[in-house]
Amino acid sequence: MxxxxxxxxxxxxxxxxxxxxxxxxxxxxxxxxxxxxxxxxxxxxxxxxxxxxxxxxxxxxxxxxxxxxxxxxxxxxxxxxxxxxxxxxxxxxxxxxxxxxxxxxxxxxxxxxxxxxxxxxxxxxxxxxxxxxxxxxxxxxxxxxxxxxxxxxxxxxxxxxxxxxxxxxxxxxxxxxxxxxxxxxxxxxxxxxxxxxxxxxxxxxxxxxxxxxxxxxxxRDKPLKKSDDKAAMPAASLPWLPEGFEVYMVKESVPVSETHLANMFSLSDGISTFSVFVEPLRADSLKEGVHQYGATVVVVRKVLNDNLAQMVTVVGEIPLHTARKVADAF
Structure with missing residues (x-):
């Protein structure tokens, strides 16, 4: 992309x-x-x-x-x-x-x-x-x-x-x-x-x-006036990000299937973008693995922190090794 x-x-x-x-x-x-x-x-x-x-x-x-x-x-x-x-x-x-x-x-x-x-x-x-x-x-x-x-x-x-x-x-x-x-x-x-x-x-x-x-x-007869959104970046962070990437959007309880909700973090360095979905681990959660469709990669990883099991999914236009490192940092 x-x-x-x-x-x-x-x-x-x-x-x-x-x-x-x-x-x-x-x-x-x-x-x-x-x-x-x-x-x-x-x-x-x-x-x-x-x-x-x-x-x-x-x-x-x-x-x-x-x-x-x-x-x-x-x-x-x-x-x-x-x-x-x-x-x-x-x-x-x-x-x-x-x-x-x-x-x-x-x-x-x-x-x-x-x-x-x-x-x-x-x-x-x-x-x-x-x-x-x-x-x-x-x-x-x-x-x-x-x-x-x-x-x-x-x-x-x-x-x-x-x-x-x-x-x-x-x-x-x-x-x-x-x-x-x-x-x-x-x-x-x-x-x-x-x-x-x-x-x-x-x-x-x-x-x-x-x-x-x-x-x-x-x-156009007259170009439209362009808006310059100066809203503040969300106060959110992830365990590891490549240099230059910042969280620009956070959405809670995003539907990721008919029965599952996840928190979504969207990140950008000004050109490349990717998102991270974090949700509780369930019996019918996705299997761990990696996928790639053209420039878009997907990394799915199960993590256990403080006895809390979660599923982390990284989706975006970044190299596969970068997506893996983002997921592995949880």
């Missing part, structure tokens, strides 16, 4: 937690559908200035501004682990908030809708999940500003290319350590909107790719 700031990325962590009470194909659909919205929907304010971009920093500033300056739509493909999905996406922003619609074009009809802070998933026309977006600047993309991001990532301009017949520039986001993933972005040269993204592991191997195969956009 790329580093775009999306207000529903954290909700896909919660929906992913439902995966063990659903048929596998359905639960993966919910995860990947919300992930796609997370990739191509909104960004956080980086800067109020609009300028001709000549550096990677300037292109990312243009990219952040573009989400409030254009309506766009198209068909894109999502590839990971040899699997390919085709989806149709439209996105707009108004004074009332964001509106986005993502529909799978293959297999069972599946659709994801966002209207303001409400996100809804439908399968064959039937609503299967719906929730509201909560918390401060959900997903934390660029939440600390560009200078904060640059403490943990190098930003490089990698030249020019073409995607879906349009001239583009390539920006690479390179981690300064092995505790986070890297990203390569193709931005439309005219609008600075995202045309393609590749997520890279610490060895620069491709984990997943998003790419438009058809793309259209229209410019």
């Amino acid at each position: 790329v580093f775009l700031n999306n207000k529903i990325l954290t909700e896909r962590r919660s929906f992913f937690a439902h995966r063990f009470s659903m048929q596998k194909s359905v639960r993966q659909t919910l995860l990947m559908g919300t992930l796609l919205l997370a990739t191509f929907v909104s960004t956080t304010l980086l800067s109020s200035m609009s300028q001709a971009a000549t550096t990677a920093d300037q292109w990312l500033i243009r990219f952040a501004d573009a989400m409030y300056s254009y309506h766009y739509s198209g068909v894109l493909v999502y590839s990971r682990e040899g699997q390919l999905d085709t989806v149709e996406l439209s996105h707009d922003v108004s004074e009332a908030g964001e509106e986005a619609r993502l529909s799978y074009l293959d297999g069972i009809p599946r659709e994801f809708l966002q209207r303001g802070n409400q996100i809804t998933q439908k399968i064959s026309g039937e609503t299967v999940a719906s929730d509201r977006i909560h918390g401060r600047n959900p997903s934390g993309r660029f939440s600390g500003g560009l200078e904060q991001v640059k403490k943990y990532y190098q930003l490089q301009l990698k030249g020019q290319s073409r995607v879906v017949g349009r001239p583009s520039v390539v920006v690479e986001i390179i981690p300064r350590d092995n505790q986070r993933l890297g990203y390569r972005l193709w931005l439309d040269k005219e609008s600075a909107l995202l045309l393609k993204s590749v997520t890279l592991d610490p060895l620069s191997r491709e984990l997943e790719t998003f790419q438009f195969t058809s793309f259209a956009f229209t410019q």
